[in-house]
């Protein structure tokens with residue numbers, strides 16, 4: 001007997017940010033990212049340099065190829081034959097191209113998207129829903145009907161959470177080895193995520209625990225799970241701020257915080273990239289290059305924990321979330337596990353509804369999930 005755990009979906013699509021793969025790609029990529037966003041030119045030149053420092057190649061596409069292949073293996077292991085594609089917002093392979101090619105052989109395709117972004121905010125969730133709406137509209141104008149849904153934001157799904165827990169555990173033992181033992185009075189754990197503008201943070205906190213609150217809840221869960229294994233005080237800091245210096249973004253920046261901590265007598269840190277699913281350019285440049293250099297100058301011992309990458313808990317969690325979403329759309333009430341007090345961000349439950357993480361611009365989103373009462 002065979003059942004299709006992903007019905008009513010015809011295909012899965014891994015949806016990501018995209019990144020350049022050679023020097024000539026860097027500027028056109030940055031133009032795509034910042035189209036209509038008012039990022040100062042100086043910032044673009046500066047960010048371009050981060051990429052040129054790595055030969056113009058972001059690691060993100062390679063990491064997504066690995067994630068795609070890990071997801072394929074996990075689906076195969078579970079006997080699922082539904083195809084899985086990969087598409088990006090800002091660089092080749094572009095979502096619309098991938099979807100167009102697939103839908104050409106199968107009109108009316110229903111896609112279920114898995115995006116490489118765990119938390120709620122305009123940049124990390126709603127903007128993907130705008131991308132899906134735009135893709136539906138573009139193909140619709142070409143006479144090709146398609147539909148999209150997406151899995152829930154998964155920062156508190158046990159798969160992602162357990163993967164993060166493992167990364168912290170390994171990082172702690174590395175710091176301990178490097179420094180001859182964990183020392184609460186002189187060491188800290190810095191959980192790092194991508195800074196966002198305060199207004200984006202505020203919009204994210206209307207219908208959900210918010211971008212910042214979700215990170216804090218996950219950190220609390222990790223600390224609870226580790227118990228005495230975590231003798232060091234954890235805190236949340238930020239990286240990769242951009243935009244005008246007059247616009248407030250979430251702080252403290254990791255480099256500023258390292259300076260303060262060094263002045264307070266801290267001599268070692270474990271840096272955990274909890275906001276990122278893989279070691280892409282923010283991790284390679286902002287953490288492994290820039291923050292590591294700040295720590296070196298301050299003579300701080302610096303260990304960077306792994307990102308979840310293709311950790312088995314993470315990968316099988318993503319497949320569980322796809323199954324969960326498909327079952328919800330079949331009218332079933334699947335188990336929706338979550339490790340933090342906020343609970344699962346079930347689409348349309350209020351979290352991730354039409355008004356969740358609303359941006360400054362009015363743009364069509366897809367799928368449209370009204371919350372009860374909206």
Ligand SMILES: CC1=C(CCC(=O)O)c2cc3nc(cc4[nH]c(cc5[nH]c(cc1n2)c(C)c5CCC(=O)O)c(CCC(=O)O)c4C)C(CCC(=O)O)=C3C
Pocket residue numbers: 017018019020030033034037039043044047058059060116117118121123124194195196197240241242243275280281282
């Ligand atoms: C929350 C968040 C995530 C995490 C969630 C997720 O993963 O989606 C994320 C991921 C990423 N951000 C990336 C790259 C960039 N982000 C930029 C700009 C911005 N990011 C923002 C937020 C986020 N970004 C914001 C509020 C801006 C300001 C402009 C705007 O309102 O959009 C810019 C423009 C230059 C600059 O301003 O730095 C670049 C080049 C890459 C690719 C890395 C690689 O190539 O390996 C990835 C994975």
Ligand SMILES: [Fe+2]
Pocket residue numbers: 194
């Ligand atoms: Fe970004």
